[in-house]
Amino acid sequence: MWGKKCSNLFLQNLRGNRYLYNAINSSIKPNYNNYNNYNDEPTIRLKAVNPLQRQIEAFYYDFKTYSPLGIKELDRQVFGTAIRTDIMQRVVVWQRDALRQGTHKTKNRAEVSGTGRKYAPQKGRGRSRVGSHRAPHWRGGGVAHGPRPRSHATEIPRQVQLLGLRSALSTKYAQNQLLLVENFNLETHKTKDLLEILDRNSWDPLAKERVQGHSILFLGKEHMKNLDFACRNLQRVHALTSDEIYEGGDVYNIMGHEILMMDLEAIEVMEQLLKYK
Amino acid sequence: MTVFIREPLFRYAATSISVLSKPSHIISCSIIKRDINSFLSRLNVQRHYATILQKPKRPIGLGTLKDNPKAVKKPKRVGRGPASGRGKTCGRGQKGQKARGGNRTPRRGFEGGQTPISRAFPKHGFHNINSKTWAPLNLDRLQHWINTGRIDPTKPITMKELNDTRCVHGIKDGVKLLADGSEHFKTPITIEVARASHEAIKVIEKAGGNVTCRYFNRLALRATLKPEKFWKIPKFADPVKARDKEWYSDIKNRGYLAKKALAVNTN
Numbered sequence: 001m002w003g004k005k006c007s008n009l010f011l012q013n014l015r016g017n018r019y020l021y022n023a024i025n026s027s028i029k030p031n032y033n034n035y036n037n038y039n040d041e042p043t044i045r046l047k048a049v050n051p052l053q054r055q056i057e058a059f060y061y062d063f064k065t066y067s068p069l070g071i072k073e074l075d076r077q078v079f080g081t082a083i084r085t086d087i088m089q090r091v092v093v094w095q096r097d098a099l100r101q102g103t104h105k106t107k108n109r110a111e112v113s114g115t116g117r118k119y120a121p122q123k124g125r126g127r128s129r130v131g132s133h134r135a136p137h138w139r140g141g142g143v144a145h146g147p148r149p150r151s152h153a154t155e156i157p158r159q160v161q162l163l164g165l166r167s168a169l170s171t172k173y174a175q176n177q178l179l180l181v182e183n184f185n186l187e188t189h190k191t192k193d194l195l196e197i198l199d200r201n202s203w204d205p206l207a208k209e210r211v212q213g214h215s216i217l218f219l220g221k222e223h224m225k226n227l228d229f230a231c232r233n234l235q236r237v238h239a240l241t242s243d244e245i246y247e248g249g250d251v252y253n254i255m256g257h258e259i260l261m262m263d264l265e266a267i268e269v270m271e272q273l274l275k276y277k
Numbered sequence: 278m279t280v281f282i283r284e285p286l287f288r289y290a291a292t293s294i295s296v297l298s299k300p301s302h303i304i305s306c307s308i309i310k311r312d313i314n315s316f317l318s319r320l321n322v323q324r325h326y327a328t329i330l331q332k333p334k335r336p337i338g339l340g341t342l343k344d345n346p347k348a349v350k351k352p353k354r355v356g357r358g359p360a361s362g363r364g365k366t367c368g369r370g371q372k373g374q375k376a377r378g379g380n381r382t383p384r385r386g387f388e389g390g391q392t393p394i395s396r397a398f399p400k401h402g403f404h405n406i407n408s409k410t411w412a413p414l415n416l417d418r419l420q421h422w423i424n425t426g427r428i429d430p431t432k433p434i435t436m437k438e439l440n441d442t443r444c445v446h447g448i449k450d451g452v453k454l455l456a457d458g459s460e461h462f463k464t465p466i467t468i469e470v471a472r473a474s475h476e477a478i479k480v481i482e483k484a485g486g487n488v489t490c491r492y493f494n495r496l497a498l499r500a501t502l503k504p505e506k507f508w509k510i511p512k513f514a515d516p517v518k519a520r521d522k523e524w525y526s527d528i529k530n531r532g533y534l535a536k537k538a539l540a541v542n543t544n
Contacts, residue, residue, distance in 0.1 A: 056330070080330055089342040117500070171337050174330045255339045277505055 057079045058173070060180035060264060066201040072180055072264060074173070077166070079272045083174065084167040091164035091225045091251040098153040106146030109134045154233060161249030166274055168254040179261045184220055189229035198237075203235045203259060217257035219245065221265035242266040407518075409450040411472055414439065414481060417458025423466070434468040436493075440502050448502065451493050456480055469533075478531055491533045492516045492525050 055073040062069055074080070111132045120130040136144035172178040186194065198204050198216070205214050215236035218227060222241055231237040240253060242262075246269075255259055264271070288543050335341060355367035369376045402530045422428045426527075427442045436452050445452050451471025459476065465485035473488050482489050493501065497513040504510060515534070516522050525532035528539070 079506050083333055083337065085337060085342050086345045086348065092339065092342060168329075171333070174332055175336060176332075252339070255337075255342070258338075273508055 001034045042101055052076065056173070058178065058180050060182055063263075064182040064197055067090065069182055073276055074267065075271045077247055077276055078271050079173045079178070081167050081170045082165050083171050084163065087160060087253055087256060088167055088171070088251050091161055092255065094154055094156045094161075095248070095250070095252045100151050100152040102150050104147040105149050108144070108146065109136060109142030112140070112142040112144040114140070124262040158249075161251075162274060164247060165246070166249045168251045169260075169274075171269070172254065172260045177259055179259055180267060181261060181263055183263050183265075184218060184224055184227045186224075186226040186230060189226045190232055191230050194227075194230035194237075196232075202249070203261075205234055214256040216259045217253060219260065219266045219270075221263070221269050242269045245260070246270070281462060309350075318473075339398060371527045411451055411453035412445045412448045413455050414445050414452050415455050415457035415523070416462040418444065419466075420452075420464065421460070423464050430466045432465045434466055434469060435501060437501050437504070439470075448498070451498060454481075454488065473531060475529065488526065488531045489533050490531050492521060 016040050054076055056072055056076050056079060058079075059068045060070060060072045061067060100113045109132065116132055116134075117132050119130055120127070121130060134141045136142055155190050169178070195204070195206070201218060205216060216238075218231065218237070218239040219242055220227070220239065221243075224240065231239050236257070238253070238257065240250070244250065245253065278526040293497075314542055333352045340394065345416070352370075354361065358364050358456050366376070374380060383389070386395055388394070393473065422442060422444045423430050428438055428444065430435060432438075436445070436448065439452060454468070454473035454477040455469055456474055456476035456479075459480040463484055464480065465509050467487040467489075468481070469489045469491055471493055472490055479486050492515065496511055500507055500513070501508050516525055522534070524530055526534035
C-alpha cells in the first residue's frame with residue numbers, strides 16, 4: 001500500500017513531463033502478458049530464433065582426381081557471413097602499409113656535400129644577406145622536409161582483422177572460389193607432378209586460356225614438405241598454413257589468389273579460431 | 278553433363294538433384310544423403326558447394342575492394358597557396374599567441390608558470406616495487422562455497438574456479454590461502470594457488486587434501502584466469518628472482534619446484 005501511494009504521489013508531480021510520466025508509469029504497472037497471477041506455473045516465453053541454418057555445406061574432393069568424396073558442413077559465422085568489402089580493404093591496406101620498406105631518403109642541408117662557409121659578407125654588398133651555400137632555396141641546396149627512412153606500419157583493432165578474415169573466406173565461398181580437398185598428400189616433391197595434377201583438374205596456373213583461375217593458394221594445417229617444394233618455383237601458386245593466415249590477419253593473400261584450396265584439417269582449425277566465442 | 282544441387286530443406290532429409298542431360302530435357306530425382314557420395318563420384322560437378330548463398334553482384338577481388346564513401350577524412354593541407362583556401366595565414370587568423378608556432382595545450386601538472394604542487398613539496402614516502410598484493414581466501418569461505426555447490430571438490434581447484442565462482446575478488450598477483458575458520462574445514466581437495474599459509478596447508482592436508490603453490494607471472498595469471506582470451510595458452514614461466522626461487526623450492530611452502538624435484542628423485 002505504501003508503495004502504491006508513494007508512486008501515485010510521484011506520478012502526480014510528473015504529469016507535466018509527458019515523456020517521463022509515460023516511462024515511469026509503464027515500468028510500475030505489472031506486465032500481465034508475462035506474469036501469471038492465478039497459478040504458479042512459469043509462463044512460456046517464445047524466443048526469436050535465427051531462421052538461417054547454422055551450417056552451410058560444401059563438397060570436398062580428392063586432390064589428385066578431383067572426384068567428389070562427400071559433403072562437409074561449414075560454420076556459417078566463418079564461411080557464410082556478410083561480405084564487407086570496406087573491412088577487407090582496411091585490412092589489406094594495413095597489411096600493405098606494414099610491407100612498405102620505407103627506405104626513401106633525401107639529403108637535407110646538413111647532409112649535402114659542400115662547405116658551411118659564409119658565402120658573402122653580411123653588409124656592404126648591396127644585395128640580400130647570404131649565409132650557407134646549401135640552403136633549401138639555393139640551387140644544389142638540401143631538401144627541406146624531404147622523405148626520411150621510417151616505418152609506414154599502422155595499427156587496426158584485432159577484431160577488425162578477424163572480421164576481415166571471415167568476410168574474405170565468405171567471399172571465396174560465395175564466388176565459388178573456395179575448394180575443399182580431403183588432403184594434399186603428394187608422393188613426390190616435383191613441380192612437374194603437381195602441375196600435371198593441376199592441369200588435369202583444370203586449375204592450371206600456366207593455362208593460356210583463362211578458363212579457371214590462374215593463382216592458387218593451398219591452405220593446410222601445417223606445412224607439408226612435398227607441397228611446399230613442388231609449388232616453390234611456381235609464380236602464382238603458394239602454400240600457407242591456417243595458423244599463419246590467422247596470426248597475420250592475412251586477407252591480402254586470400255583475396256590475392258583466385259582459388260583458395262583448403263584441406264579438411266585446415267577448415268577445422270580455421271573454424272575454431274574464427275568462430276565467435 | 279552438369280549437376281545443380283539445391284540446398285536441402287532439412288539437414289538429414291533427402292537432397293533433390295536435377296540433372297540436365299540436355300538443355301530441353303530435365304530429369305529430377307531425389308536421393309538420400311548417404312547415397313550421394315557414390316552418385317556424385319560418377320558425375321562432373323560444377324559447383325563446389327551444396328548451399329547456395331547470394332553471389333555478389335560484381336566479382337570481388339583485390340582490385341574491387343574499397344572503403345565506404347566518406348569513411349576516411351582527408352588531412353588538412355595548409356600553406357599551399359591562396360587558391361587552396363588555407364594559404365597565407367593557414368587558418369590561424371591574424372597576429373597573436375595563437376598564430377605562433379609551438380602553441381599547444383600545456384602539459385599535465387603545469388600551472389601557468391607558478392611552481393606546481395608536485396615540486397612545491399618535498400618527496401614523501403616509499404613505493405616498494407617488489408611487493409605483491411595477494412587476494413586472501415580463508416578456509417571457512419572455501420568450505421561454504423563447496424557446501425553450497427559452487428565449487429566442485431572432486432576436481433582440482435585452480436584460481437580460475439575461485440575467480441569464476443566469485444569466491445575471490447580482485448586478484449592482482451594471485452590468491453593466498455589463509456586459515457581463518459579452519460575448524461569448519463573438512464573436505465579433501467586438491468588446490469593450486471599462488472601462496473598458502475603454513476596453518477592452511479596443515480589443515481587441508483589433515484582433511485586429506487593437497488596444496489600446491491605455483492609461481493605466476495602476469496601472463497601466466499592472465500592465462501589461468503582468462504584462457505578464452507588466448508588462442509594458444511602460453512608456457513608458464515618459472516621464477517627468475519632468487520627470493521622467489523627459494524620460496525617455491527621449499528617443501529614447507531608446498532612450492533611446485535620442490536614437488537617437481539621430489540617427483541624426479543623418487544622416480
